[in-house]
Amino acid sequence: MRTSWGPLDRHALVVRRFADACGRGDVTALTAVLGVEVVGTCDAGGLVPGPDEPLHGQAEVARLVTTLCGQTGVDLAVxxxxxxxxxxxxxxxxxxxxxxxxxxxxEIATLWIVLNPAKLGDWHRS
Incomplete structure (x- = not known):
């Protein structure tokens, strides 16, 4: 019987809540899982559209994540x-x-978002 949650358990729970909100396009639930001072940093490598500077705060980060997850034909996996x-x-x-x-x-305090196609090759499925 489990009596306590460790940091990795909490982390996984938070990320699953985040993924669920993203998958449903639920901005309210997404914002609720993001910390007030959340920072989102993107690496687009200048090869695809993406913010050049870090994003700060729930509204800015939620907007970016909603845009990414809301793309037609995009599937999300934890x-x-x-x-x-x-x-x-x-x-x-x-x-x-x-x-x-x-x-x-x-809550999520920081997101690192890799959009750079040159860095995503190992993540492709065959």
Whole structure:
């Protein structure tokens, strides 16, 4: 019988809540899982559209994530990203984004979003 949750359990729970909100396009639920001072950093490599500077706050980060997850034909999966639960967005078998997260308690404090196609090759499915 489990009596307590460890940091990795909480992290996975938060990321799954985040993924569920993203998958439903539920901005209210998405905002609720993001910390007030959340920071989102994108690596688009100048090869695809993406913000050049980090985004700050729930509204800015939620807007970006909603745009990414709301693309037609994009499927979202919770997978291990840098050894912890994160998200992979794929269009068919090709990864279009990988999102790593840092959590504090039951909120996301930081998102690292890789959009750079040159860095996504290992995430494609065959």
């Amino acid at each position: 997978e291990s990203v840098n050894g912890r639960a994160g998200l992979v967005l794929r269009e068919g078998s090709r990864a279009v984004a990988v999102i790593g997260a840092a959590t504090t308690g039951y």
